[in-house]
Amino acid sequence: MQKIRLGMVGGGQGAFIGAVHRAAAGLDGQYDLVAGAFSRNPENNLATATQLCIAADRAYPSWEALIEGEKQLPADKRIQAVAVVTPNHLHVPVTKAALEAGFNVFCEKPLAINLDEAKSLESVLASSGALLGLAHTYIGYPMVWQARHLVATGKLGTIRKVYVEYPQGWLSNNLEASENKQASWRTDPAQSGGSGCMGDIGTHAFNMAEFVTGSKVTHLCADLHTHIPGRRLDDDGAAFLKFDNNASGVLIASQVAAGEENGLKIRVYGDKGGLEWFQMRPDSLIVRSLDAPMTILRGGQGQPGLCEEALKRCRIPVGHPEGYLEAMGNLYTLFAQAIRNGQQGAADGVPGLAEGIRGMAFIATMLASQNSEQKWTALSL
Structure with missing residues (x-):
């Protein structure tokens, strides 16, 4: 079996997410x-390629x-996939x-800069x-x-409430x-x-709330703010949510929550119990029940009590944090x-065009x- 030949657009020296993608792809x-x-920048481009041991004629x-x-x-030399790690406005182009050239694409999110642009990829794909x-x-x-599995198998009962929050402080x-x-x-529109x-x-x-619950948001009521004078886009906001299973929810996201790091957290409650997952402690999943003490499930290779989908994403034994x-x-x-495997459109287990x-x-x-009185x-899509 040969490795997949990968190309990358963006991610030069000084960029953040490109190095993350390269490390993850190589794992x-x-x-x-x-x-x-x-x-x-020609110098940056060539320096990055040199650092990554890529031939100059392919930089x-x-x-x-x-x-x-x-x-x-030739087909056995050209790339098979492209990682797109640019600012948002270049994602769709x-x-x-x-x-159109026949290359598979793994792209940073969000997919586009507006909905119409994203939908234009449907026929292309x-x-x-x-x-x-x-x-x-x-x-x-x-x-x-594992959280998704607990919801899907009814361990929490009928889902009633979803709280998802993502506070950061780096743009304070x-x-x-x-x-x-x-x-x-x-911050540039x-x-x-x-x-x-x-x-x-x-x-x-938003993606986390829909993925874990297996339900879709149908309506929302938003409140967006821009706290820094002169900033051209929102840096803080919240929304009430309605889901297609009659659950309600609250979504909060802020990049001006001073002192916060990367605090993505989701809590889901049904009529039998609830769960809580925090991105900064990703190996732990808190599970609550009406008729039993709170438990904490822990990730790790071969860990008892975890579903198949969770286990196949664990690489090392419990107690060795994976992040x-x-x-x-x-x-x-x-x-x-x-x-x-010759799949087309979407890869199993990987968010894609629909998401x-x-x-x-x-x-x-x-x-x-935000701009409505309703x-x-x-x-709607």
């Missing part, structure tokens, strides 16, 4: 990074050149061109014969799958004014889209398996609700 030895267009000056150049190579995966990394955690000051690249593009905080981390919270890189690594490994479109519908509905706004 299980499934990929060989052989080409890239890492930066618009392309642009993403367009990468796709065109790789198309010209790069993904569309790569799919359908006719490409390729795969599209989306980096909703938190879905790669074993105990998130006007960081974009200091020429911080991560802050600059995330031209590069980020119509929402800042909700597009960046609110989509993670963010392993979660993304799970997505990359499943994506590689899907490529080898990406729903994420963009969530952002659009949040913005519409209490509830329907989430």
Whole structure:
């Protein structure tokens, strides 16, 4: 079995998420990074390629050149997949061109800068014969799958309430004014889209709520804020949620929660019990019951009491913490398996186009609700 030949767009020196993707893709030895267009800056691009032991002739000056150049190579030499780790405004253009060239795509979230742009990929993907995966990394955690299993098998009973929150504090000051690249593009509507905080981390919270419960949000009531003077996009917000199973929920996302790190948390309550999972302690899942003491399930290879989907995402025995890189690594490994198995459209166990479109519908509905006098706004695709 040969490794999947991978190309990357974005992720040059000084970028954050590109290095994360490279580490995650390499975790299980499934990929060989052989080409890239890492930066618009020629020196950065070549330096990144050199650092990664990529031949200079496959360090392309642009993403367009990468796709065109790789198309010209023999089938057993060209890339088989592209990782798109750019700011949001390039996600759809790069993904569309790569799919049309027959390359599988693993893209950062959110999928697009607006809903229409995301939906434009439907016909492209359908006719490409390729795969599209989306980096909703938190879905790669074993105990998130265990939480989903508890809900799906009725351990909590009929679901009544969902609380999901994602507080960060890194944008509590006007960081974009200091020429911080991560802050600059995330607060720029031209590069980020119509929402800042909700597009960046609110989509993670939304995806987590729908994934764990197995239910879809049908309506929401939003409240968005921009706390930093001069900032052009929201940096804080919340929403009441209605689900298609008659459950209600609350979603909170903030990047101005001073002192917070990366506090994604979900709590789900049914008529028999509840659960709680916290991203900063990802190996633990708290389970509550009406007729038994609270229990804490722990992740780990071979751990009794865990479902099959959770166990197959554990690499090492209990007590050896697995975290963010392993979660993304799970997505990359499943994506590689899907490529080898000839799957098309979506890879089993990996968020894809459907989740990406729903994420963009969530952002659009949040913005519409914020600008509406109505209490509830329907989430429609």
